[in-house]
Amino acid sequence: MTGLIAQKKNKAFRSMTGKGFIKKRTELSHYEADSMVNDFIENRLNIEETKLYIEHISKCRECYEDLELVYMIGNTLRYLDEEEDASADLQKMLKTDIQKKASKVKIYDIHMKLYKYIILAVVIIVIIMLLDFTGVLPVTRLI
Ligand SMILES: [Zn+2]
Numbered sequence: 001m002t003g004l005i006a007q008k009k010n011k012a013f014r015s016m017t018g019k020g021f022i023k024k025r026t027e028l029s030h031y032e033a034d035s036m037v038n039d040f041i042e043n044r045l046n047i048e049e050t051k052l053y054i055e056h057i058s059k060c061r062e063c064y065e066d067l068e069l070v071y072m073i074g075n076t077l078r079y080l081d082e083e084e085d086a087s088a089d090l091q092k093m094l095k096t097d098i099q100k101k102a103s104k105v106k107i108y109d110i111h112m113k114l115y116k117y118i119i120l121a122v123v124i125i126v127i128i129m130l131l132d133f134t135g136v137l138p139v140t141r142l143i
Helices: 004-018 030-035 037-041 047-059 061-082 090-134
Strands: none
Touching: 030 037, 030 047, 030 061, 037 047, 037 061, 047 061, 047 090, 061 090
8 A cells, every 4th residue: 555645646636537537447557546445445436436446456466455454454443443243254244345336337337338329229310300301311201
Protein backbone atom coordinates (compact mmCIF):
# COMPACT_ATOMS: atom_id res chain seq x y z
CA MET A 1 0.00 0.00 0.00
CA THR A 2 1.34 3.39 -0.91
CA GLY A 3 -1.27 5.13 1.16
CA LEU A 4 -2.75 8.57 1.35
CA ILE A 5 -0.80 10.36 -1.38
CA ALA A 6 -1.79 7.76 -3.95
CA GLN A 7 -5.36 8.01 -2.73
CA LYS A 8 -5.46 11.80 -3.17
CA LYS A 9 -3.86 11.74 -6.64
CA ASN A 10 -6.23 9.08 -7.84
CA LYS A 11 -9.27 10.91 -6.53
CA ALA A 12 -8.48 13.56 -9.13
CA PHE A 13 -8.09 10.96 -11.86
CA ARG A 14 -11.29 9.23 -10.86
CA SER A 15 -13.30 12.41 -10.68
CA MET A 16 -12.31 12.96 -14.33
CA THR A 17 -13.41 9.48 -15.35
CA GLY A 18 -16.66 10.02 -13.49
CA LYS A 19 -17.41 13.13 -15.50
CA GLY A 20 -16.67 11.46 -18.78
CA PHE A 21 -13.39 13.19 -19.56
CA ILE A 22 -11.85 9.79 -20.02
CA LYS A 23 -14.32 7.72 -21.98
CA LYS A 24 -13.41 4.10 -21.50
CA ARG A 25 -10.90 2.57 -19.15
CA THR A 26 -10.02 -1.03 -19.68
CA GLU A 27 -7.46 -1.70 -16.96
CA LEU A 28 -6.27 -0.28 -13.68
CA SER A 29 -2.66 0.06 -12.62
CA HIS A 30 -1.57 -1.27 -9.23
CA TYR A 31 -1.27 2.33 -8.19
CA GLU A 32 -4.88 3.11 -9.08
CA ALA A 33 -6.20 -0.14 -7.60
CA ASP A 34 -4.29 0.59 -4.42
CA SER A 35 -6.03 3.93 -3.98
CA MET A 36 -9.46 2.30 -4.33
CA VAL A 37 -9.20 -0.30 -1.56
CA ASN A 38 -11.09 1.63 1.13
CA ASP A 39 -13.70 2.95 -1.27
CA PHE A 40 -14.31 -0.57 -2.56
CA ILE A 41 -14.84 -1.95 0.94
CA GLU A 42 -17.12 0.94 1.90
CA ASN A 43 -19.14 0.83 -1.36
CA ARG A 44 -18.06 4.26 -2.52
CA LEU A 45 -16.95 3.24 -6.02
CA ASN A 46 -19.25 3.75 -8.96
CA ILE A 47 -20.20 0.75 -11.07
CA GLU A 48 -17.44 1.27 -13.67
CA GLU A 49 -14.80 1.66 -10.97
CA THR A 50 -16.11 -1.44 -9.18
CA LYS A 51 -15.90 -3.39 -12.43
CA LEU A 52 -12.32 -2.31 -13.13
CA TYR A 53 -11.30 -2.95 -9.54
CA ILE A 54 -12.75 -6.47 -9.44
CA GLU A 55 -11.11 -7.25 -12.78
CA HIS A 56 -7.79 -6.07 -11.41
CA ILE A 57 -7.88 -7.98 -8.12
CA SER A 58 -9.01 -11.14 -9.90
CA LYS A 59 -5.77 -11.04 -11.91
CA CYS A 60 -3.43 -9.40 -9.39
CA ARG A 61 -2.46 -11.37 -6.31
CA GLU A 62 -0.63 -8.44 -4.75
CA CYS A 63 -3.63 -6.09 -4.87
CA TYR A 64 -5.98 -8.83 -3.69
CA GLU A 65 -3.77 -9.37 -0.67
CA ASP A 66 -3.81 -5.63 0.00
CA LEU A 67 -7.60 -5.66 -0.09
CA GLU A 68 -7.71 -8.70 2.17
CA LEU A 69 -5.39 -7.04 4.66
CA VAL A 70 -7.35 -3.77 4.81
CA TYR A 71 -10.63 -5.70 5.05
CA MET A 72 -9.29 -7.88 7.89
CA ILE A 73 -7.95 -4.93 9.86
CA GLY A 74 -11.15 -2.93 9.43
CA ASN A 75 -13.41 -5.76 10.45
CA THR A 76 -11.27 -6.93 13.34
CA LEU A 77 -11.40 -3.42 14.79
CA ARG A 78 -15.15 -3.34 14.34
CA TYR A 79 -15.55 -6.68 16.08
CA LEU A 80 -13.47 -5.44 18.98
CA ASP A 81 -15.67 -2.34 19.21
CA GLU A 82 -18.96 -4.16 18.97
CA GLU A 83 -17.81 -7.29 20.83
CA GLU A 84 -19.24 -9.45 18.07
CA ASP A 85 -18.04 -12.92 17.25
CA ALA A 86 -14.45 -12.30 16.21
CA SER A 87 -14.08 -15.86 14.97
CA ALA A 88 -16.20 -15.10 11.89
CA ASP A 89 -14.49 -16.17 8.72
CA LEU A 90 -13.37 -12.84 7.35
CA GLN A 91 -11.79 -14.28 4.21
CA LYS A 92 -15.08 -15.89 3.33
CA MET A 93 -16.96 -12.67 4.11
CA LEU A 94 -14.67 -10.74 1.80
CA LYS A 95 -15.17 -13.26 -1.01
CA THR A 96 -18.94 -13.04 -0.58
CA ASP A 97 -18.74 -9.26 -0.66
CA ILE A 98 -16.69 -9.33 -3.88
CA GLN A 99 -19.13 -11.80 -5.46
CA LYS A 100 -22.09 -9.59 -4.57
CA LYS A 101 -20.44 -6.57 -6.12
CA ALA A 102 -19.40 -8.59 -9.18
CA SER A 103 -22.98 -9.70 -9.78
CA LYS A 104 -24.17 -6.09 -9.51
CA VAL A 105 -21.63 -5.21 -12.20
CA LYS A 106 -22.91 -8.09 -14.37
CA ILE A 107 -26.51 -6.95 -14.05
CA TYR A 108 -25.44 -3.41 -14.93
CA ASP A 109 -23.61 -4.68 -18.03
CA ILE A 110 -26.67 -6.64 -19.16
CA HIS A 111 -28.86 -3.55 -18.71
CA MET A 112 -26.42 -1.41 -20.68
CA LYS A 113 -26.44 -3.93 -23.54
CA LEU A 114 -30.24 -4.03 -23.47
CA TYR A 115 -30.44 -0.23 -23.60
CA LYS A 116 -28.14 -0.21 -26.62
CA TYR A 117 -30.36 -2.72 -28.44
CA ILE A 118 -33.51 -0.81 -27.51
CA ILE A 119 -32.01 2.46 -28.77
CA LEU A 120 -30.88 0.74 -31.96
CA ALA A 121 -34.37 -0.73 -32.48
CA VAL A 122 -36.01 2.67 -31.93
CA VAL A 123 -33.61 4.33 -34.39
CA ILE A 124 -34.36 1.67 -37.04
CA ILE A 125 -38.12 2.05 -36.53
CA VAL A 126 -37.88 5.85 -36.79
CA ILE A 127 -35.84 5.55 -40.01
CA ILE A 128 -38.37 3.13 -41.52
CA MET A 129 -41.24 5.44 -40.51
CA LEU A 130 -39.45 8.42 -42.08
CA LEU A 131 -38.80 6.49 -45.29
CA ASP A 132 -42.44 5.43 -45.33
CA PHE A 133 -43.71 8.93 -44.60
CA THR A 134 -41.58 10.53 -47.32
CA GLY A 135 -42.60 7.85 -49.79
CA VAL A 136 -39.05 6.64 -50.42
CA LEU A 137 -39.90 3.21 -49.05
CA PRO A 138 -43.69 2.85 -48.83
CA VAL A 139 -43.79 0.08 -46.20
CA THR A 140 -47.41 0.65 -45.15
CA ARG A 141 -48.62 0.43 -48.75
CA LEU A 142 -46.85 -2.90 -49.25
CA ILE A 143 -48.77 -4.59 -46.44
ZN1 LIG B 1 -2.30 -4.91 -8.78
